[in-house]
Amino acid sequence: MNEDQHQPDASADFHPGHITRDTFQALLTCYPATLEAVTRRKVTDRVLQAASKRGKRAKRLRQAPPSQVVTPELDEEQKKQVETEVEAFRELDALRYEELPGVAAEKRALEKEEVVKLVEWKLKHGIFRPTLLGMVKANQAKTVQKATSDAFTAVNTITPAEGEAEAETGDEPETDPTASFPKPSLDALMKPLRGVGIATASLLLSVGTIRDPEHEAPFYSDDTYLWLCMKEFPRPGTRLGQESEKTEINELRKKAGKSRRPNGEINVKYDVAEYRTLWTAVNELRARLNESETSSGRVSCADIEKVAFVLRHIDVSGYLEECDLVDHDLQPADEGIDKAKANPGTKRKRFDKEDLKKGGRNALKWHTLLYDTGLLGAHPVTKYESFDLASPEPNILKWDPRCEDKYVFLSPRGHFYPHPGPLIFDNKGDLIWMEDRFGMVMDFRVQRYRGEDYLTFWVGEDDGTRGLGVYYMLDSTYTLTHTITPLNNQKGDVHEFQLTPAGTALITIYEIIPYDLTPVNGPQNGWIYDCLFQEIDVETNTLLFQWRASDHYNITETYFPLNGKGGANSSDQAYDYFHINSVDKLDDGRYLVSSRYMHTVTCIGSDGEVLWVLGGKRNMFGDLSGGLATGFKWQHNARWVPGSSGSGGGNGDESVDVITVFDNGANDHVMDEDHSRGLVIEVDVNNWTATARHVYPAPGGFSAHSQGNMQVLEESGNVFVGWGKAAAYTEFSARGEVLCDTHWGPKMFFPLGWVKSYRTYKADWVGRPVMPPDVAVDEGSKTLFVSWNGATDVAGWVLQRVDNSTEDEFETVDYLPKTGFETAIEMGETGGYWRLVAVDFTGEELGYTEVFSLDHSVLSVGALESLFGVGGR
Numbered sequence: 098m099n100e101d102q103h104q105p106d107a108s109a110d111f112h113p114g115h116i117t118r119d120t121f122q123a124l125l126t127c128y129p130a131t132l133e134a135v136t137r138r139k140v141t142d143r144v145l146q147a148a149s150k151r152g153k154r155a156k157r158l159r160q161a162p163p164s165q166v167v168t169p170e171l172d173e174e175q176k177k178q179v180e181t182e183v184e185a186f187r188e189l190d191a192l193r194y195e196e197l198p199g200v201a202a203e204k205r206a207l208e209k210e211e212v213v214k215l216v217e218w219k220l221k222h223g224i225f226r227p228t229l230l231g232m233v234k235a236n237q238a239k240t241v242q243k244a245t246s247d248a249f250t251a252v253n254t255i256t257p258a259e260g261e262a263e264a265e266t267g268d269e270p271e272t273d274p275t276a277s278f279p280k281p282s283l284d285a286l287m288k289p290l291r292g293v294g295i296a297t298a299s300l301l302l303s304v305g306t307i308r309d310p311e312h313e314a315p316f317y318s319d320d321t322y323l324w325l326c327m328k329e330f331p332r333p334g335t336r337l338g339q340e341s342e343k344t345e346i347n348e349l350r351k352k353a354g355k356s357r358r359p360n361g362e363i364n365v366k367y368d369v370a371e372y373r374t375l376w377t378a379v380n381e382l383r384a385r386l387n388e389s390e391t392s393s394g395r396v397s398c399a400d401i402e403k404v405a406f407v408l409r410h411i412d413v414s415g416y417l418e419e420c421d422l423v424d425h426d427l428q429p430a431d432e433g434i435d436k437a438k439a440n441p442g443t444k445r446k447r448f449d450k451e452d453l454k455k456g457g458r459n460a461l462k463w464h465t466l467l468y469d470t471g472l473l474g475a476h477p478v479t480k481y482e483s484f485d486l487a488s489p490e491p492n493i494l495k496w497d498p499r500c501e502d503k504y505v506f507l508s509p510r511g512h513f514y515p516h517p518g519p520l521i522f523d524n525k526g527d528l529i530w531m532e533d534r535f536g537m538v539m540d541f542r543v544q545r546y547r548g549e550d551y552l553t554f555w556v557g558e559d560d561g562t563r564g565l566g567v568y569y570m571l572d573s574t575y576t577l578t579h580t581i582t583p584l585n586n587q588k589g590d591v592h593e594f595q596l597t598p599a600g601t602a603l604i605t606i607y608e609i610i611p612y613d614l615t616p617v618n619g620p621q622n623g624w625i626y627d628c629l630f631q632e633i634d635v636e637t638n639t640l641l642f643q644w645r646a647s648d649h650y651n652i653t654e655t656y657f658p659l660n661g662k663g664g665a666n667s668s669d670q671a672y673d674y675f676h677i678n679s680v681d682k683l684d685d686g687r688y689l690v691s692s693r694y695m696h697t698v699t700c701i702g703s704d705g706e707v708l709w710v711l712g713g714k715r716n717m718f719g720d721l722s723g724g725l726a727t728g729f730k731w732q733h734n735a736r737w738v739p740g741s742s743g744s745g746g747g748n749g750d751e752s753v754d755v756i757t758v759f760d761n762g763a764n765d766h767v768m769d770e771d772h773s774r775g776l777v778i779e780v781d782v783n784n785w786t787a788t789a790r791h792v793y794p795a796p797g798g799f800s801a802h803s804q805g806n807m808q809v810l811e812e813s814g815n816v817f818v819g820w821g822k823a824a825a826y827t828e829f830s831a832r833g834e835v836l837c838d839t840h841w842g843p844k845m846f847f848p849l850g851w852v853k854s855y856r857t858y859k860a861d862w863v864g865r866p867v868m869p870p871d872v873a874v875d876e877g878s879k880t881l882f883v884s885w886n887g888a889t890d891v892a893g894w895v896l897q898r899v900d901n902s903t904e905d906e907f908e909t910v911d912y913l914p915k916t917g918f919e920t921a922i923e924m925g926e927t928g929g930y931w932r933l934v935a936v937d938f939t940g941e942e943l944g945y946t947e948v949f950s951l952d953h954s955v956l957s958v959g960a961l962e963s964l965f966g967v968g969g970r
Contacts, residue, residue, distance in 0.1 A: 111330040111408055113378065118386050121396065121404055127414040128403040132190060133183065134413035135406075136221075140182045144175050186221055193218045194399060198307035205305075206246035209238040212301065213940075216292075219300055223319055231893050231940040232292025235912035240289055248285040248298075249305040252312045278373055279314050291912055295372050307399055315379040315398035317372045320405035325378035326371075330408050468492040469844040476513040476842055476852045479528070481919045482882035483873040486516055486533060488918070489824075489841040489852065491526035494796075497836040500828045501810050504529060504862050504889075507819075507826075507841070507854040508541040508554060514852045519554055521862065521887075526839060528918040530575070530864060530887035539564065539591040543860040546570065546596055546635060550862065551578070555591050562626060562673050563607030564591030570635075574867045575887050583631055584640040591855065592678040593630070601641060602633045603680045603688075609671045616653050617674075624668045625652065628677035630690065644688070644705050646675045650695060654714045656730070657694035660766075679734045689756065691735035698735040698758060711756075711780060711787060718780065718787040725789035726778045729760035730769045733821065734806035734856065738777065752783040755790070759805045759818070772798040775807035775818045775829075793818060793829045796838050799847055806856040819857025823847035826857045864889040865943075870935055872946040879951055881922040883933050890943060891915050895934040896922065907932060927951040 109120040171179065192214060201207055207215075216233045279302060286298040293301070299317040306313045315321065323329040379401055386396045407414045467473050469492065478487040489509060502524050510517035516533040519541040523529055541554040550573065557566015565588040570579035583589050587606045595603040606629040614623030625647070632642040655674040676693040683689075686703035697713035709717050712727050720727040738755040756778050762770025775793035793816050795801070804821025814831040824842025829835055842852040870885035883894055893914040897907035913922055922933075930950050935943040 111324075112328070113325050113330075113382055116382075116386075118389070118396075121386060121400075124404045124407045124414075124416060125400055127407045127416050131407045131410050131414040132187070135410050136183050136186045137179065138413070139221075140179050140186075141171070144171070144178055186218075189214065189218045189221065193304065194307070197304050201245075201249065201305040202308040205249045206242050207301065207305070209236065209241040212236075212241050212245070215300055215304060216297060219297065230292075230938070231895065231936045232912040232914075233290070233297075234936075234940040235292070235895050235909045236290050237909070244286050244289045245301060245305065248282040248302060251281040251285055252279050252302065252306055252309075252314070277312075278376055279312075280369070282314070283369065283372075295367050295369055299372060303398060303402075307397065310395065310397065313398045315376060316402055317367070317375055318402055318405065320409045321379065321402050322371070322375050324405040324408055325382065325401075326374055331411050465492055465494060469840060471843040471845040473843070475846060476511075479918075481884060482875065482921075483871040483884045483919055484886060486531055488520065488528040488531055491522065492840045493526055493837075494840065495835060495838040496525070499813070499815070499830065500524060500837040501813050501815055501817075501859060503810075503859045505826060505839075506542050506552075506858045506860065506862075508538045508856070509824075509841075509852055509854050510537050511850055511852040519552065521864075524837075526841075529862075529889060530866075532575070532886075535569070538569075539855045540594050542856070542858040543862050544570075544596040545598075546579075547600060549573075551596075552862075553594055553596065555589060555594050557589065557591070559591055562676075564589065566591070568594045568602065568604060573863055573865050575864065576867065579635060581633060581635060581638065584633065584638075585631075585643070587629070587631070590677075593680045595680060595682070596635070597632075597682050598684070600635055602635050603630060603682060604633065605630050605677050605680060607673075607677075609668045610647070612647070612652070612672075614652070614659070614672060616651070617655070617659060617672075619659055619672065620666050622666050624666075624671040626671050626673040626675070628675040628692070630677065630680045630688075632682070642703075642705075644690075644701060646677060646692070648705075649699075649707050650675060650692070654697075655694050656696055656713075657764075679736070681736050683737055689735050689737055691732060691758070693731055693733065693761075693764075696730050696732065698732070698756065700754070709780070709782060711778070718785050720788075721786050722789035725776065725792065726787035729758050729762070729776060731761040731764045731767075731803075732758050733761060733804060734759040736807070736809075738809055739811055752781060754780045754782070756780060757807045757809060759807045759821075761801055761803065761805060761821070763800045763802050765802050768800060768802075771800065773801040773805060773820065773823075775816060777809075777816075791816075791831070791833060793827075793833055795820060795823070795825075796827055796835050797844070799823055799825075799844065802848060803850070804853065804855045806858070808858055810859060817857075817859045819854060820847075821855065822850040822853045824852045824854070828859070862889060869944055870933065870946045872933055872949060874949055874951060876951060879924040879927055881924060881931075881933070882919055883922065883946060884919040885935055885944065888935065888943065890937045891935045892938045893936055894920055894922070895936055895942075896931065897934060898926075898929050898931050900929045912936075924951060 109123075110116060111120070111124075197207070197211055197215065200211065213230070213233055216230055220230060282302055283295065283298045286293050286301055287295065296317045299314060302314040303316040379398055382401060383396050383398065407416065468477060477490040477492075479490045480487045505522040505524070507520045507522070508518070509520055517537040518531060518533040518535050519538050520531040521529040535554075535556050537559065538554040538556050539559075541552070543550050544553045545551070552571040552575070553568065555564060555566055555568055557564050559565075567589050568581040569577055570581070572578050581589075581594070581602050581604070583604055583606055587608060590605040590607050593603060593605040597603065607626045608629060609624055610627045612623055612625040612627075613621050614625070615621050628646040630644050631640055633639065634641055652672070652674045657674060657676070659672060674694060676695075677690060678693050679689075679691040681689040687708065688701040690699045690701060691697075692699065692713070695713045695715075697715065698711045700708040700710075702708050711718055712729055712732075716727050718727055734757075736757045738757060758776045758778060760770070760774050760776050762768070762773050772795045774795060775791075776789055777791040779788045779790050781787070793807070795818075799820075801821040801823040805823075806819045806821070808817045808819075809815075810817055810828075815836065816829045816831065817826065818829070819826045823844075824847065825838070825840045825844075827835060827839070828837040846852075864887040866885065866887040868886070870883055870888070873882045874880075875882070881896075885891055893912055895909055896911040896913065898910050899907045911922075913920060928951075930948050932948050933946045935945075937943055
């Protein structure tokens with residue numbers, strides 16, 4: 098095409114009924130640049146997100162005007178990765194539009210590998226749907242070849258589109274313009290092929306007919322449907338700040354509620370009726386644009402698809418720059434929708450579809466009532482067929498998509514929890530991993546050491562006041578790699594195991610020492626639990642620093658009475674006057690220590706001296722919040738807020754620290770407050786004032802008499818609270834709105850602590866266990882149950898079969914998306930030997946179950962060796 102013929106037009110109308118041929122061609126020339134920009138943005142986002150999950154906290158800025166592509170900071174390795182993936186998609190796009198259409202035209206069929214490539218293009222071009230590729234890969238090669246051959250053959254028997262005929266003859270159409278709709282070809286693809294619905298079938302049909310203008314079928318892309326059927330496209334006069342924009346945004350907001358799902362996808366059914374609507378709209382536009390011949394040739398369905406893609410991403414297409422419209426007149430269609438989605442007044446579903454399927458809101462309310470009153474048991478559990486342990490059954494009271502999509506880490510224990518140990522839930526309360534081989538653990542979470550993520554926790558014995566144990570670190574395969582032990586003949590306490598960026602560990606210790614208790618009306622030859630913390634080099638297990646509470650605090654500063662304990666002249670009746678329960682450290686060398694029984698949070702210098710004390714009898718600060726900032730009692734888990742402490746809390750004043758505190762407000766004997774809460778506190782050392790910035794009260798007003806923690810999630814700023822002795826966890830927005838709220842034990846028994854978790858955390862995690870997946874066979878119902886404890890990457894299961902031991906390779910029979918922790922599979926045929934293959938979102942094989950038969954269940958290792966010469970993996 099001569100570029101001078103089709104220049105971008107500042108007054109262009111992109112309405113499908115009005116768009117001119119020149120404007121269409123100008124947009125079409127922008128496709129390569131748009132594809133490049135969108136692909137680069139997607140890949141960069143994913144690379145940076147992966148880096149963020151590894152602790153780098155890199156993010157692409159989204160606050161810039163839509164016409165500007167913000168280039169984030171990438172290291173050299175990341176830049177190479179981005180360039181490699183962008184180039185790979187360019188090649189994939191050329192394969193879809195140029196190479197494979199020629200192959201299909203010549204062979205009148207497609208091979209399985211070619212179909213897989215097209216599906217890969219579809220997933221990367223639009224919204225990624227994780228299970229689709231694995232399902233398509235599960236098809237047999239000969240089935241794919243035959244289905245595409247039948248489809249391409251069937252399309253040649255269809256009458257050309259009447260709109261095309263009209264354009265050529267000038268006559269009025271005498272028949273239904275949709276008479277040539279390729280329903281037989283679509284059926285030929287959808288019926289025999291797994292993972293091929295209407296959208297994928299239309300893609301295959303589009304590739305097979307691009308070289309045949311009379312029969313060309315359009316691909317059912319979201320971009321084309323938005324433009325032609327939903328009439329979403331950039332419009333003039335909608336720039337931000339104008340009065341006219343308000344009306345436009347309101348209209349878009351109304352439209353968003355009907356045409357968009359909460360995650361931004363278009364709200365369509367992807368059925369044949371909708372595709373027929375799109376098919377008709379595409380052919381009508383083709384007929385109108387092809388009414389007059391131009392030097393650019395005839396408009397194809399693929400051309401319309403490309404232009405729709407450019408319109409949806411016009412902010413990065415280069416079209417605006419050519420028209421000098423940047424920051425002026427045009428707003429991408431999606432932007433108004435995005436603003437509507439971000440509007441805090443937008444209504445959100447409280448429960449997901451799976452919850453509603455079980456009986457709707459009324460059923461859920463009844464379930465919550467029965468659950469929280471204990472009528473479903475003191476500790477409701479979920480049992481599995483393929484896994485020996487039973488996990489807590491969570492009661493999700495509220496769920497919101499604004500909650501961070503990360504995993505939840507608990508360390509359940511208690512009178513009604515028979516198998517204590519570490520446990521991981523996903524964001525919806527499905528089990529990911531649990532283990533009882535360690536016994537009781539505490540402070541279970543993900544921490545980073547030398548660039549790698551580890552599961553860390555304390556393990557040992559607990560006497561009700563302190564712990565006597567050690568600290569474990571597990572890698573992504575759940576293999577124990579590090580054991581940290583305290584120095585100076587001490588035992589590790591349960592309350593803290595904190596790794597620092599410097600590769601050190603902060604741990605707490607309770608040491609029983611003789612002490613004069615007469616100042617608190619105790620014996621002169623009494624005993625106390627003296628509270629220490631140590632900083633230890635993880636690699637060498639050498640002591641770097643130690644601090645002892647009795648060197649800095651007098652026992653008269655405690656709020657915890659003797660109550661008989663500590664009143665005798667024996668070490669087993671030691672007095673717990675301080676009760677250290679958290680330690681944190683800043684890069685500048687300062688430590689933050691929480692004392693539950695002193696009601697204090699203490700800042701300690703690198704030399705061990707006390708720099709300031711917040712709360713308690715020695716409080717150094719004036720409270721500008723009416724007592725909220727300094728009046729916490731029986732608290733836990735004091736932490737510096739990441740990125741704010743020592744830097745003015747974000748205002749540039751280095752004398753201002755920002756900390757978080759979990760304020761229990763009670764212990765097992767005293768209730769100073771009627772509910773527990775999380776606090777964000779600003780501490781101004783220059784003016785010696787403290788201010789409570791935010792308060793996060795327990796939903797429903799319950800009290801956690803002991804334990805608990807508070808975590809600021811770095812990506813969203815949301816606040817995640819584990820309620821300790823109360824078996825619950827809650828995610829708040831930064832402003833305090835309850836977004837997600839879960840009970841994993843009945844509320845009725847919160848004060849009793851029959852099931853509890855010392856702390857609860859939320860974090861990213863990638864688990865790749867070395868043990869194979871588990872499978873169980875119900876011979877009566879011929880149902881399989883498969884699970885893989887700890888595996889986070891599984892998207893689905895490929896069912897494979899072999900007739901007998903003489904066959905070398907298993908044949909794929911079916912693909913089943915993973916459903917929760919355990920997936921149930923109803924079998925049709927039963928003969929032969931079987932296995933299940935775990936696959937990830939791209940279809941890559943991750944692991945295999947043992948080989949089994951439906952008559953003899955899982956076969957023994959000896960039987961496997963005799964049949965196949967190998968085990969099940």
